[in-house]
Amino acid sequence: MILRHLSDVKTVEWGAGLSRRFLLQSDGMGYSLTDTIVRAGTRSLLEYKHHLEACYCIEGRGAVETMDGTLHPIEPGVMYALDKHDAHYLIGDPDVDMRLVCMFTPALKGDERHTLGDGQSSHY
Numbered sequence: 001m002i003l004r005h006l007s008d009v010k011t012v013e014w015g016a017g018l019s020r021r022f023l024l025q026s027d028g029m030g031y032s033l034t035d036t037i038v039r040a041g042t043r044s045l046l047e048y049k050h051h052l053e054a055c056y057c058i059e060g061r062g063a064v065e066t067m068d069g070t071l072h073p074i075e076p077g078v079m080y081a082l083d084k085h086d087a088h089y090l091i092g093d094p095d096v097d098m099r100l101v102c103m104f105t106p107a108l109k110g111d112e113r114h115t116l117g118d119g120q121s122s123h124y
Contacts, residue, residue, distance in 0.1 A: 002023070016043075017036060021033075023107065032108040034100075037098070039092050048082060048085055057076050
């Protein structure tokens with residue numbers, strides 16, 4: 001059994017917030033589990049070329065915008081999954097941080113970070 005407390009996990013500044021990484025590749029589960037904060041007022045162009053990701057919102061608000069401009073509001077109780085390595089904008093609400101529980105497969109190594117702001121989608 002693996003048991004971890006939030007205060008004991010690896011915390012990474014991912015580019016527009018924090019990613020607290022509960023399960024990593026070294027745990028041998030085949031997927032990662034993160035508790036991710038998306039800072040209020042941020043807009044990040046992301047694309048996971050090597051991972052599939054599912055996120056469940058547990059706090060705050062934000063949105064996911066697809067590359068065709070469709071805006072999907074995200075609030076507590078909403079899950080979204082990037083099942084086709086979808087490029088997308090992850091948008092933090094202007095006034096409040098958003099908190100997501102995320103799963104990545106294959107698992108993250110643990111130190112991955114995004115490079116934001118160069119006009120290209122950031123990926124790992």
